[in-house]
Amino acid sequence: MTATAVRARGARQRGLWATTVGKKLLVAVTGLGWIGFVFVHMIGNLKLFMGPEGHGDSRPALNVYGEWLRDLGTPALPHSVLLWLLRFGLLTTFVVHVVLVAALSWRNRAARPQRYAKTAHVQANPASLMMKWGGVTILAFLLFHLAHFTWGVSPDIEFRRGDPYGNVLQAFYHRPWMGAIYLVAMIALAGHIYHGIYSTAQTLGINRARREQLIRRIATGTAALILGGNVLIIVGATLIKNPGY
Numbered sequence: 001m002t003a004t005a006v007r008a009r010g011a012r013q014r015g016l017w018a019t020t021v022g023k024k025l026l027v028a029v030t031g032l033g034w035i036g037f038v039f040v041h042m043i044g045n046l047k048l049f050m051g052p053e054g055h056g057d058s059r060p061a062l063n064v065y066g067e068w069l070r071d072l073g074t075p076a077l078p079h080s081v082l083l084w085l086l087r088f089g090l091l092t093t094f095v096v097h098v099v100l101v102a103a104l105s106w107r108n109r110a111a112r113p114q115r116y117a118k119t120a121h122v123q124a125n126p127a128s129l130m131m132k133w134g135g136v137t138i139l140a141f142l143l144f145h146l147a148h149f150t151w152g153v154s155p156d157i158e159f160r161r162g163d164p165y166g167n168v169l170q171a172f173y174h175r176p177w178m179g180a181i182y183l184v185a186m187i188a189l190a191g192h193i194y195h196g197i198y199s200t201a202q203t204l205g206i207n208r209a210r211r212e213q214l215i216r217r218i219a220t221g222t223a224a225l226i227l228g229g230n231v232l233i234i235v236g237a238t239l240i241k242n243p244g245y
């Protein structure tokens with residue numbers, strides 16, 4: 001058996017993780033999973049515009065939506081169990097995405113001839129640099145974001161559990177610097193989504209010349225939709241203060 005055949009058999013036995021194309025595929029799938037989450041999350045957050053009595057029952061629509069998420073799966077499952085399973089899935093997907101991206105980049109570096117070691121930064125292309133620093137920005141944003149709205153450990157707002165509507169207004173209303181932090185993160189996210197979709201098409205081998213324009217349109221459309229929706233929420237929360245809140 002040749003060395004290549006031995007390596008291929010070893011890779012098959014160790015699973016998808018072991019091959020470069022397998023790793024790229026998992027990076028793409030986990031990335032697409034997160035795009036799905038970010039889109040659904042944005043649709044949910046747009047309920048901010050329904051105001052403090054969105055469902056006509058004196059509760060903000062955004063809070064009712066939060067409660068609905070916690071009630072998912074009941075009564076078959078106890079309260080919040082399905083939400084925790086979804087959170088676990090989201091976290092696992094995130095970790096797999098980051099670990100595999102790191103593994104692929106180490107592999108690339110190791111494969112580079114020694115003489116390029118000192119000039120590695122000159123060799124890196126702008127898209128991969130943007131993905132790297134965009135990814136770091138998104139990770140920092142996520143920690144900042146969760147500290148504010150999920151863990152409630154950010155000292156600049158009086159966090160109220162079960163009141164995401166009030167928490168979002170506290171964080172953004174008349175605080176343009178908070179909006180600016182979010183805008184930077186949303187732009188980094190849009191760039192990441194655009195390039196991520198484009199690279200996925202490459203990984204899947206569907207980026208033939210005649211499909212190039214279509215793939216770019218899908219990537220641009222998805223990134224623009226998510227950027228536009230989130231910017232609307234940020235601007236809305238910065239400018240609109242609802243009575244009673």
Ligand code: HEM
Pocket residue numbers: 038041045066087138142145146149150164165167168182189230231233234
């Ligand atoms: C305008 C932009 C955004 C706003 C106003 C916003 C608002 C919120 C709020 C209020 C919560 C707490 C929900 C609750 O407790 O019911 C939350 C949770 C969360 N957000 Fe965002 N979000 C935004 C963008 C994003 C983006 C771009 C991401 C990901 C890249 C993200 C990821 C998350 C995650 C992972 C959670 C925790 C979900 C959970 O554990 O249930 N958010 N967000």
